[in-house]
Every structure is written in C-alpha cells, then in structure tokens.
Amino acid sequence: SKKLLIDVDCGVDDAQAIMIALAARNVQVLGITCVQGNTAVENVCKNVLRVLKVCGLLEIPVFKGASKPILGVPVDAGHFHGQDGLGDAPDPSAPGLELLQEEGAVQALVRIVNQHPGQVSLVATAPLTNLALAVRIDPTISQKLKGLYIMGGNTESRGNTTTCAEFNFACDPEAAYIVLNDYLCPTYIACWEFTCRSKLPWEFCDDWLAQNTKKARFMTQIFKHSIEACKSERIDKELVAGQGFIPCDAYALAAAIDDAFILESDEVPVTVELSGTHTRGMMVVDTLDTLNKTHKATIMKKVDLEKFKQMLMDSLK
Numbered sequence: 001s002k003k004l005l006i007d008v009d010c011g012v013d014d015a016q017a018i019m020i021a022l023a024a025r026n027v028q029v030l031g032i033t034c035v036q037g038n039t040a041v042e043n044v045c046k047n048v049l050r051v052l053k054v055c056g057l058l059e060i061p062v063f064k065g066a067s068k069p070i071l072g073v074p075v076d077a078g079h080f081h082g083q084d085g086l087g088d089a090p091d092p093s094a095p096g097l098e099l100l101q102e103e104g105a106v107q108a109l110v111r112i113v114n115q116h117p118g119q120v121s122l123v124a125t126a127p128l129t130n131l132a133l134a135v136r137i138d139p140t141i142s143q144k145l146k147g148l149y150i151m152g153g154n155t156e157s158r159g160n161t162t163t164c165a166e167f168n169f170a171c172d173p174e175a176a177y178i179v180l181n182d183y184l185c186p187t188y189i190a191c192w193e194f195t196c197r198s199k200l201p202w203e204f205c206d207d208w209l210a211q212n213t214k215k216a217r218f219m220t221q222i223f224k225h226s227i228e229a230c231k232s233e234r235i236d237k238e239l240v241a242g243q244g245f246i247p248c249d250a251y252a253l254a255a256a257i258d259d260a261f262i263l264e265s266d267e268v269p270v271t272v273e274l275s276g277t278h279t280r281g282m283m284v285v286d287t288l289d290t291l292n293k294t295h296k297a298t299i300m301k302k303v304d305l306e307k308f309k310q311m312l313m314d315s316l317k
C-alpha cells in the first residue's frame, strides 16, 4: 500500500483531502502534521482530530507543528474557512488536544521519512513551514521521499491572498522558497489557477453532500461557510466566483494516491519571489531555464475529474 504523510492547516478543503486519503484503498496514512495557516495551529490540530473522529480513525498519529511562518506575522483565512478553520460549526464532543503526539511535527516528518526511505509520499496542503524546517534539520529527507505533492503557488501571477500570491505560498514565502529549491524528490504541484480551472459543478457538490451518512452530514456543516464565501464578492470573478466547487487541497492528495490521476502536466523549474513589492510569495516558473536549476517540478494541467468525483463520493460513504 502507498505510505502517506499529510501536512495540513486544516481548513475545509484540507478536511476534504484527508477524508479522501482515509477512505482510499491501498493507502496507509502514517501521520498528519499540523501547521498554522488557515487558522491557528491549535485549531488545526483540533480540526484534524475531529476529522479522524468522524472517520473512526483516531489511532492515526497527529503532530503539532509551527505556529508561525519563518518570517513575518501569521496570516489566516478565517474569512473563508471560518475563524476555527472548519466553518465555525463546533462539535461540543470534539476530541481534546491530549490526543496529540508529544513529538513535534517537524521531528516526526524527519523520523518517518527516514524510517521508510524511498517509500513515503508527502502531501502538503498548507504553508510549507514544517517542510522547510524539516529539510533544514535533515537535508537527506529531500532525496528519501518517494514524492512531494503540494497544493500551492500559481503560474499566472493570479493571487488569491495578495495580488500575485496564492495563500499557502503568501503565508510563508521563505518556506515555499526553501521547499521548492531544496527538495529534490519528484515534486508535483496543484497550483491555484489549475485548481480553479478544474472546478466541479455545484450540482455534483449537492449530490456529494446528499449522501445519507455521518461523514456527509459533517461535511455539510463545515462546508456551509466557505460555500457562501465562494459566492461572495471578494473573490476572483473569472477564476472562482460562484461557478463551481474547488476542493483545492484534494487535487494534490488525489495525485499522491493515484499515479494515473494527472493527465497533462508541465515539467519546469520553479521558485518563489521573496522581495517584490507586489509579487512577494508568487511562484516563479522558469520556462526559459534562466535559473539553471536541474530539478524540475511537475505542474498539473489536466487531471481525471471523473476519478476525482469518485474519490470524493467514496470519501463520504
């Protein structure tokens, strides 16, 4: 079976990604590491435990990681995911933080990758702070991963957080820079514009949520807030507003569990702008190879959306 580590800032689409992994056959989730992003890291940990509880899999180890980006102040996405990260629809009987592992997320990433060299796929659906710190502690992990699957960045300088930067990269540009430059394993990126262009019809979302299961009821509750935010005015009109359902983080997860998921991609060197007035945190795609980087990332362009729908359906069964 495929061994997965998932690094999240558990907002709603992180929860969607985690639930796909938990429902997938032939996938073993070795651990879930948490980082500040969509909400504070304590909320992220609580949210992951809530997801595991709904799925009856609280035995999967959860690790708390960075509470701030490498530089600067934390930015969150409470306006979109809800202040608590899961739609502000609290569960009074949610599991407590005493269920977290004592080991920190960064240490756990280093340990687990070293325990299974060449076998672990790491899915990162959050600011890349934990991954950057992990590769600084142990540079060898970058070559020991089977693959790295990132939701983040952008290819057309269309931001969703600042003018030119996507949320996960905008939250911690230094971390994104370190990861894109220091991880030398096969790297797959589901960037912002790609996820928007791969949106699913709202009618599918209705059918997905209408399944009469505990998981579907949970998803319906936590998703309400961001469904409304998707239809609001602050959102890129052409790419997003109201036209469909975009489970961003789940695209990266789907690619990690199914080798045939990506149908078309570009293999290009990428990095991150760190100092531009308007462009800090923007992903830079070096199509002309001017940076002389030997390592290329696989940028997803087209994926198997029928398979994706099936994975989403199965995740709430």
Ligand code: BDR
Pocket (backbone or CB within 6 Å): 011, 012, 013, 014, 038, 077, 080, 125, 126, 151, 160, 166, 167, 168, 192, 248, 249
């Ligand atoms: C990314 O930002 C977050 O709000 C989502 O969870 C996703 O990881 C999209 O830009």
